[in-house]
Amino acid sequence: MSAQSAQTASAKLLAIKWQRPHLSILNQLLLPHASEYVDIKTSADGHHAIVSMQTRGAPAIAIVAALSLAAEVSQQQFNTAQQTYNFITGKLDYLATSRPTAVNLFDAITKLKRAIKISLDSQDDVAVAYIDAAEAMLAADVADNQSIGRNGARFIEESSGVVGKIKVLTHCNTGALATAGHGTALGIIRSLYQKPESILEHVYFGETRPYNQGARLTAYELLCEEIPSTLVCDSAVSALLRTDPTIVAIIVGADRVAANGDTANKIGTYQLAITAKFHGRAFIVAAPTTSIDLAVTSGKDIVIEERDPSEITAASGFVQTSLEAGKLVRETLCVAPKGTAAWNPSFDVTPAELITAIVTEKGVFVKDQGAAEYDLAASI
Numbered sequence: 001m002s003a004q005s006a007q008t009a010s011a012k013l014l015a016i017k018w019q020r021p022h023l024s025i026l027n028q029l030l031l032p033h034a035s036e037y038v039d040i041k042t043s044a045d046g047h048h049a050i051v052s053m054q055t056r057g058a059p060a061i062a063i064v065a066a067l068s069l070a071a072e073v074s075q076q077q078f079n080t081a082q083q084t085y086n087f088i089t090g091k092l093d094y095l096a097t098s099r100p101t102a103v104n105l106f107d108a109i110t111k112l113k114r115a116i117k118i119s120l121d122s123q124d125d126v127a128v129a130y131i132d133a134a135e136a137m138l139a140a141d142v143a144d145n146q147s148i149g150r151n152g153a154r155f156i157e158e159s160s161g162v163v164g165k166i167k168v169l170t171h172c173n174t175g176a177l178a179t180a181g182h183g184t185a186l187g188i189i190r191s192l193y194q195k196p197e198s199i200l201e202h203v204y205f206g207e208t209r210p211y212n213q214g215a216r217l218t219a220y221e222l223l224c225e226e227i228p229s230t231l232v233c234d235s236a237v238s239a240l241l242r243t244d245p246t247i248v249a250i251i252v253g254a255d256r257v258a259a260n261g262d263t264a265n266k267i268g269t270y271q272l273a274i275t276a277k278f279h280g281r282a283f284i285v286a287a288p289t290t291s292i293d294l295a296v297t298s299g300k301d302i303v304i305e306e307r308d309p310s311e312i313t314a315a316s317g318f319v320q321t322s323l324e325a326g327k328l329v330r331e332t333l334c335v336a337p338k339g340t341a342a343w344n345p346s347f348d349v350t351p352a353e354l355i356t357a358i359v360t361e362k363g364v365f366v367k368d369q370g371a372a373e374y375d376l377a378a379s380i
């Protein structure tokens with residue numbers, strides 16, 4: 001199946017559109033109020049799309065970076081294979097400077113460099129080898145997410161211990177918008193809901209302060225899919241778990257999973273894992289193996305991106321009057337007093353001991369009896 005048909009079959013929403021050699025991405029800064037695609041013609045455009053958060057989510061970041069350079073390479077004339085190779089490796093190093101925490105970008109860069117080195121050594125067309133390899137990543141991500149969805153849905157059905165319908169809770173946005181299609185944690189939710197006689201009754205999702213990936217993007221995806229869902233404040237989750245025992249699991253994505261299972265994901269994930277443990281609910285991490293970094297032994301070595309304090313001290317969004325007029329004007333409202341110091345880490349690390357299972361396209365990993373950590377090097 002081609003990359004495009006794999007994607008189209010996977011979801012109603014496409015965050016990344018690739019028709020060789022044309023790339024466009026859904027501008028997530030405008031969601032949920034407008035669906036506008038932006039043309040990405042060069043690696044500089046790709047870098048800008050990632051840094052400005054027009055595109056976000058660990059797998060999507062890697063694929064947009066890879067394909068932005070594929071679009072650029074398609075338009076370039078090169079004199080020698082070595083020149084093509086040097087050009088591509090230089091641009092890949094530049095794309096690596098966009099965002100630091102999600103390992104998928106660095107994994108993709110390593111694999112793409114390996115592919116073009118093989119083609120250089122075997123005197124194949126380096127540009128074509130690069131474009132083929134980048135395009136293959138798009139199709140692989142959709143297939144991996146569908147496997148994650150199936151594996152996770154089966155695991156939840158078999159382990160929930162609830163007779164009848166269940167509810168789950170998720171955080172941030174891990175769906176079609178954060179990937180090439182279907183999604184990871186939200187992919188499991190999609191797969192659970194699409195099953196004949198689905199046992200999934202309802203999905204709760206946190207707003208995901210301060211950037212509101214939950215309130216803006218997950219809300220949008222769940223409405224598109226017509227999956228019954230309710231938005232809650234991040235700080236309401238413990239109260240919700242206490243009142244509703246049919247919420248059997250919290251399902252989240254990952255930006256980087258260390259070899260021992262410690263998982264970096266959107267800020268707020270760690271406190272969700274603590275409250276899941278306290279209330280005796282499953283805490284499930286869903287991620288493709290491209291999010292697992294075996295070179296990092298534990299979470300303490302994961303670089304956490306820190307973002308501008310103004311994301312906390314002010315609120316940003318589109319004002320009602322501009323929405324009504326059909327014109328999108330972004331407004332920033334001051335919340336905290338001028339001069340307030342703020343710490344704004346974009347991710348946190350959840351220790352492996354709090355994680356019930358790690359669902360990948362290759363299967364579901366659980367810890368050995370009595371172990372506090374995973375041995376992912378032995379598992380994948």
Ligand SMILES: CSC[C@@H](O)[C@@H](O)C(=O)COP(=O)(O)O
Pocket residue numbers: 056057058059102171172173174175178179183184185213252253254255265266267346
């Ligand atoms: C399948 S996406 C997994 C993670 O990348 C996701 O949970 C997340 O933390 C996204 O953060 P973002 O800052 O929006 O890129």
